[in-house]
Amino acid sequence: MRKRNTVAIIVSVVFMILLSGCSGYFAMGWSGNKYPGKFNASFQYFNGSKASKFSVKEGETLQVNYKSSVEEGDLTIKLYNSEKEVISELEVNSEGSKELKVSKDDKYKLVVAGKKAKGNFDINWKVE
Template identity: 35%
Template structure:
């Protein structure tokens, strides 16, 4: 029994380490969301707040991002940050960007909505 419990805890810990963490704060009205190890997406009638996805990178590792956003009203900003430094500010409605990790650690994909109506999809791949 104890062996199975340890295996279960190890699997859960590996999921968090390999996939990163995700969290939200604020309000979403009439929304649908999807959050996986390599994609975060949502559609909403109103979004006031912030969604974040933490991605762990090693020094020299590349992070390739594909993104798409639709804004019917309000504002929707997508940024990639590391240690409070904005590495990418994705202003276009869609695109593909690649960054190379300057050092190991947490890289954050931040999606902020201000009275936003619309949707977003961000996919990433570590290389």
């Protein structure tokens, strides 16, 4: 009986590892939302990355408000353009806002990446 339970636990752990490899992240205790203009979560363990994509047109201004707190591990929050260049990096364990004037139509990706992280983030953006 004990051997059967041990095998079941090992199979479950391997299955979770395989699933996390397919999705790009592994998280435990994740509670979050991702809507147009909003991305937030709190988590007990986050390893990998999650992203939100949106478009901004030439001449528009992107206003980003953020707040994050990390108790353990590392967390980065970066904004990329379609050429995979980092346009801005948001400071973690901080609260603030950034305003970016866009010089051409482009698709942007906001990427939150964790390395054995425990904490939370709340990011809102709007295009004006």
